[in-house]
Amino acid sequence: MIRRLTENDHGQTFSFLKEEPSFNLFIIGDIEAFGYESDFQQIWGEFDKKQNLISIMLRFHDSYLVYAQQEFNAAGYASLLPAEGTIHLSGKSEVMAQFESLEGLNLGEKKQMYFAECRICPAAGTSASKSVQIAGFEDVDRIMQLRSTIKEFAITPSRREILVQAMKSKTGRTYYIEEDGKMTACSSTAAENSFSAMVVGVCTHPEYRNRGYASETLKALLKDLMENENKIVCLFYDNPAAGSIYHRLGFKDIGKWTMFR
Template identity: 30%
Template sequence: MSKVINYVSGEPEVNLYILGDIETYGVDAPVTVDAFEKAGIWTSLVLGLAENYVVYSRDRFEDAQEVADLIGQYAQGGDPRHINARLDIAEALAPHFPEMTLESCKLATCRGLKLTPSEADSDLTIRQLHRDDYEELLTLQDQAHELPSLPKTRKELDAAIERKAEAEKTGCETIGVYRGGRLVSSASTSAAYSRGAMVTGVATLPSERGRGYATLAVQSLCQDCFARGMDHLCLYYNNPVAARIYKRIGFVDIADFGMLRRS
């Protein structure tokens, strides 16, 4: 395990998913960790968990065929659900997975807030969400088009709520902004570990956009995480409007990323 951590720890934000999964699960099942080497020197690393893979190389990536073959073996001839990597790595892997769609985005990190949240509007409440709030949260994300679709049956909805509750047990958090008692915006973390987390699920009701609620949610979320001892928060984005919000808060771009998704 120490060799894996040493290989990726020079870029903790880029390797947040790897570091988080190893801290949570170690390097044994359900996680798979494989390293490729030349002349005894590691050239790339692949971490897999539940049909999702993260690929990393410190230097120029030259192991595309070998990595693709490995992931294909784990996927038993099918496509994995998701492959996440620096953009140059994702582009090198894309021809080996023609049925998957490559999406590019920016990776940004925040190591300190430029602005702190303020509930200037007396009608606003900002608080952490828990299991009893997750059904309302999923409805918000559906209405904000942050979910492919709201779970259609009670069983599917209960399963989605349970996944959120399990994520909360591992240190993930969701902040909600309420106006007049109604949830209007939210932001969450995923892949949380002792040093950092990924900001995800930033959503605002369409009728409430442009009022700064997403900024309040992300600010409050970051503030909580820093207070718990984390030293970096990361997020992916490809929306220039969202970029302006994140950069006002204190996020800076650090890498171009690619995500191969199962079509």
């Protein structure tokens, strides 16, 4: 049985999600920040005959995320997805594989990435000559402009709204380096919650690469998250070169993640 989850289900929901907390960072963070009743977020849960929770689907704006540890009713969740337009869906690769086998779903372009987590904070670096700053609301458009220079990034209409919302709810932050009055590199977080955070949007403007700027923003971010706030930090990557950098900073692969965008 699949049904909408409410505040009354919170204890059971979090017990289930915390069995794999890194993989459920997005769902945990969004529930902590926005609860179970909002116009941009909904949560469904699937229960077995003994009323044990066995899978969850989250809608956040136009994106959907599904989590399960075992066999689940993928077709049941598919019936809740938009009937028109491209479906933005993500989750552990083994979970997403069950949606790929369904007919009639207009899934977006598939992207599979490694999922890594870091539990040991790297030492602060000194390679960048520019100081790292924390972005405010006045920097949102500059962040979006920098991200738009990266061809691998999918900049959808809702991305700016999500960035602003993350700042307001304190579920996301951005650290950046500036040169010649231009934001040249940044690292951001998303879905921050009481014990973990997801690193996103690590990038450098094409004209300022190979100066260590992105690494410095990430190191500063990790220091605050891990040393000062005692959080586990996670990220996705699909580029082997980027992966080697993250591994040197202390990240370890724990699985794969699939996104349809």
